[in-house]
Amino acid sequence: MDRFAEPPEQYDPEAVRDRVFDYWDEVDAYERTKAHREDGEDFFFVDGPPYTSGAAHMGTTWNKSLKDAYIRYYRMNGYDVTDRPGYDMHGLPIETKVEERLDFDSKQDIEAFGVEAFIEECKQFANEQLEGLQSDFQSFGVWMDWENPYKTVDPTYMEAAWWAFNRAADRGLVEQGKRSISQCPRCETAIANNEVEYEDVEDPTVHVKFPLAEREGSLVIYTTTPWTIPANEFVAVGEDITYQRVAATKDGETETLYLAEACVEEVLKEGRYDDYEVVDSFPGAHMLGWEYDHPLAEEVPDRPDERGVGEVYHADYVEAEDTGLVHSAPGHGDVDFERGEELGLPVFCPVGGDGVYTDEAGTYAGEFVKDADEAITQDLARKGLLLASGTVTHSYGHCWRCDTPILQLATDQWFITITDVKDELLENMEDSEWHPQWARDNRFRDFIESAPDWNVSRQRYWGIPVPIWVAEGTKGERPDDRIVIGTRDELVERADQDLDAGMDIHKPAVDDVTITEEGVTYERVPDVFDVWLDSSVASWGTLDYPEEEGDFEELWPADLIMEAHDQTRGWFWSQLGMGTAAMGDVPYDEVLMHGFANDEDGRKMSKSVGNVVQPHEAIEKHGADAMRMFLLGQDPQGEDMRFSWDEMQNMQRDLNVLWNVFRFPLPYMRADGFDPTAQTVDELDLAVEDDWLLSTLQKLKHDTEEYWENREQHRALQALREFVVEDLSRYYIQLIRERVWTEQAGENKTAAYATLHKVLREVVALLAPYAPFVTEEMYGYLTGESGHPTVHMCDWPAIEERFRQPALEDAIDTARSIEEAGNHARQQAGRKLRWPVARVVVSPDSERVAGQVDDYRGLLADRLNARRIEVLDPDETFGDVEYSAEADMSVLGPAFGGDAGEVMEALNAARVADDDLDLLEDAVRDALDREVQLTPEMVEFREETPDDVAAAGFEGGTVYVDTELDDDLEAEGYAREVVRRAQELRKDLDLDMEAEVRLDVLVFDDRVAPLVSEREDLIAEEVRAREFAEVDPDDANTAVEEYDDVEGVRMRLGVQKV
């Protein structure tokens, strides 16, 4: 791109993006940027792999934008950043999608179809989804290593999981055992708790009487899962809860029931008893050890009947609700299971993985459990044990993929016994720095403390095969008789079959592999890993470890990871767990935890509600840069984002302002042959505004850097936008316009070019991580061949102390607020800025402000279009002014206590002739009808505007604008009115900036006409009028216009090109 070439007049985001994509391709921008930092210090970023089902939504887009921005930031700071993207491609969600595609209903369908073919389908599906995600991410400018993503389905990656699992096994953290797990009977596999979705459903309820064995009466239990009653092994009570023995009467018959006191009335009502009498009251502790008869003893003859089963025990999970007596089946519920383990009870689960009762369930064998609810209820009723039955609507867990109600079953699973290393987990957690920190210290810690052992086995197909081989026929029940394979090489070496180390290690390829050692043959456990285990090894999997060792040695652990807050229980946790189990360390040093993308009302975006905004819609509407700026303008530390079209539009508007700012000087620079490499701010004599802008730029760099380092890139963006819009566009550009328009070349003009050029170049660099497209294009125009091929190769702009001038910044601040006050005063007086005023008087509050005004008189006179600026002494007053006072509540409050409010009001309302405390006290006394003691600290006096002068206050004093006119001022005022209108005509004629014209000015006012004539020189220069003469109205290059009221005067103007 040619330096200072003419950029398009309009900022068109889509066109910019198209051009930049082409440009990036053309110059290999990404590759060169990476190569540029090859020798830099390493920065190991790890991408949390998105799951490959579905497209990128606003949340993923936010996440990837953040990652991209921080990667760019670190690159600009000289780091060699690891930027390998990852994809999470195994697991049940994909299996169920593929099953849907193939119209399968069950595992039998898969087996019939063939496991190998099914795996192939899954692989294909995941790859298709991956392609979609890749192009989504690229569409908004994310620069990661798209050629070489890590995929959890690559054998190299899968090996990383095997390796880690093997390490955990070596540490004694892998065991097989029964656990109560959530089972999806359709998918026929255990699913993770976080894969359980809760929804409201209607379920049967039963109140059942468990007849006591050695005493009269029955325990009353309540459950919504009658199908678990066959597996009942004990009844739990709370030791400290009060229970009652009641004699309940129905139809003239009386029976004895045991219930928690709090539940008696309601339960008996449910059971439609006519009356009852409380016979006895006692704590649950009295009931411990009571024995009862299993209510379905005859129907389920094979249930365990050993000592200890069928008794009452205490359990912490009991509360005085329902009946206060809890039916407990260790073969099902997880708390029941845990308590059962403690009590040394057997685990009895007469239900298969498909939810069908096994032979152990006696008469119910062969029936699907949920279907058996009714038969069981009827059996209980027939036996006189059903106290009541009904239905209830409550939230119940469902499989998140296929929406089947889950079952709690105790089954054989493989576990990583995380609970054995809980202290280590907590210690390791402390080694990671989190933004925000509360997420680590509250949420994450709580989760770790309550985390159960990790069930890593799944009875499915599309996953990393569990690398455990157990002695034939032992089903893994003999812990010492098993082999855990850590690498493919190891498998090749030990396998009975002839294998190739490059083989795919998915099912079914490894299923038939056997290992025979010392006369024992081992066969593989058929399970695959829980998909959460896949991504848990990403910090080394992304480095191809253990296959490749070099990067791992150099880089691990990750310097930074960033994901949304759902990953606290997901990836942040699984990595900590696996890192600790396998390496004894947390695999990341720093976590940036961001929030979720909600809709404009703060609600979750969901397809069913129809409030989803697709990233591509946002890109089409406002451009990828504006979308990224919106996303990156959000607080990334734990806060959810509210999507806002409005805000995104603001971003686009700001980019438009920047575009205009950047475009403005280019034609002048080009025309004057400005050379930014030779003519620099260090060598030129800078004007005060140049010094100021450069100083302000240093402050900006200081602030933005601090924000980025604190992971508050949104604040950095805010500061940057403010600089561009307020300081650069609204102030600096306005100030230098005259300098730039001057025709003669000169150092003054060149200094403005050099300043603007430097500032723009740095602003563009600071903005590059947010808006990679538009900054690229601007950078190209600014630097041409002399810069890097891409803005993204730039160094992060460093703070240059030599430009810092805090006193100047402060003074200009004052000048700007005086200017603002002056404009205000002018507006009130009806005197537009185009008309000069004789004088502006500044009455400063302090010597400091007085000095500042004195130093920058010229600037102020120029900005306020005043012939002269007068400065009063701080204690001097301007004409007849009154004073008001403003209360300082922090002093007033403590002094007056409860009266502070009314004293404040009286104080604020008072008007006094002088800034004198006694006068003020008098005024307040009059208002409140009592004496008050004021001190100077309590109030600040303020001058009140006199009626006859246009005045306005500013932070450090008051500005008075003297609006009285004389001939000289009027002459210039009218002359400028002529100039402005003549310019408009020039524009109508579409004349070049350089074009000269003939100007015809007719003023229909005898007093004003000669005044205007006096200023023909001024007019001629401004309008590039070569002569004042009549114009030919018929000429195509002529524009004539008549104006009825130019500040009370009629005039006609004609412009003709010569």
Next chain:
RNA sequence: GGGCUAGUAGCUCAACUAGGUAGAGCGCCACUCUGAUAAGGUGGAGGCUUGCGGUUCAAAUCCGCACUGGCCCA
């Protein structure tokens, strides 16, 4: 049901960590400007700071409860 987190102008957010008359940007209205012009300037309207209680002379801020959203857990 439990934990964490948030609720401030029409919208996006500051002020909350050390209690002292609630601010900005955008939007809206009026006026204005016109050599960056889908810009710029000046002014204005707009808030019982989600609600209810408490602590305090004084609460957006501290405490409790409730309501609403979000995430996680059950």
